[in-house]
Amino acid sequence: MKKAVEERVEPATSSFQWIERIRQGDREAFAPLFEKYRSRLGVLIYYGLSVQLRGLIEVDDILQETFLRAFKEFDQFTYQAPGSFFRWLARISNNVIVDTARHHGRQKRQAAELLRFRSESNPEGPEPVDSMTPSRLLAHHEGLRRLLSDLDALPDDYRRVILLSRIEGLSTAEVAETLGKTREATALLLHRAIKKLRQTREARGSG
Known part of the structure; x- marks a missing residue:
C-alpha cells in the first residue's frame, strides 16, 4: 500500500483518465x-470522528458509505484541477460522518435499504470496494492501522500540519493561512513533522 503521507496531491493527473472513462459509461472504473x-x-475520516465515535464506528463503514454516495452522485462532480476529486470525496465523507453521528443509536436501517451494491436484485449497483482479494484487504487494514497509530504518536502541531498538507492536499500557503503562520514557518514545521513521522515509522518497523 502506498504511504498516504508520502504522496502529494495527484500529479496532472491520472485520475482524470479514470473520470473520463466513467463519464463515457464505464462505471466499473469507479472502484x-x-x-x-x-x-x-481513511486517515481523514479517522480524525474527523470524535473520540467517542471512534470506539463505536469503523472507519471502513464510513469509507463504504462514502463510496456508495460518490458512485450514486458522480454526475454531480465537476473536475476542476488535480486534487478536486479527492476534495469532493472528502466533503462526502464529512457528510457521512455527520449523518452517522446524528443517527447513531437509532433504529438500524432496514436490510433492503442497505442492499445497494451490485446483486441480482440490483444489477446497476457498484461493485463493493472491498471486492479485493483477502490478502490485499488485510494489508490495507493493517497498513492503515499502523499509519494511524504512528500519526497519533506525533505532537498535535506535527500531526495537524501533516493532515492539512499531505492528507487534505492543501498548498503551503493554504496551510499557513489555516495555522496562522508564515509560509516559511509552515514549511519548517512540515519538514520537522515529516522527519519525526519517518523516525517513528522506522522505529516501529512500519516504514
Whole structure:
C-alpha cells in the first residue's frame, strides 16, 4: 500500500483518465479510482470522528458509505484541477460522518435499504470496494492501522500540519493561512513533522 503521507496531491493527473472513462459509461472504473484515494480518505475520516465515535464506528463503514454516495452522485462532480476529486470525496465523507453521528443509536436501517451494491436484485449497483482479494484487504487494514497509530504518536502541531498538507492536499500557503503562520514557518514545521513521522515509522518497523 502506498504511504498516504508520502504522496502529494495527484500529479496532472491520472485520475482524470479514470473520470473520463466513467463519464463515457464505464462505471466499473469507479472502484479502482476510489481505491487510489482510500488510504488518504481513511486517515481523514479517522480524525474527523470524535473520540467517542471512534470506539463505536469503523472507519471502513464510513469509507463504504462514502463510496456508495460518490458512485450514486458522480454526475454531480465537476473536475476542476488535480486534487478536486479527492476534495469532493472528502466533503462526502464529512457528510457521512455527520449523518452517522446524528443517527447513531437509532433504529438500524432496514436490510433492503442497505442492499445497494451490485446483486441480482440490483444489477446497476457498484461493485463493493472491498471486492479485493483477502490478502490485499488485510494489508490495507493493517497498513492503515499502523499509519494511524504512528500519526497519533506525533505532537498535535506535527500531526495537524501533516493532515492539512499531505492528507487534505492543501498548498503551503493554504496551510499557513489555516495555522496562522508564515509560509516559511509552515514549511519548517512540515519538514520537522515529516522527519519525526519517518523516525517513528522506522522505529516501529512500519516504514
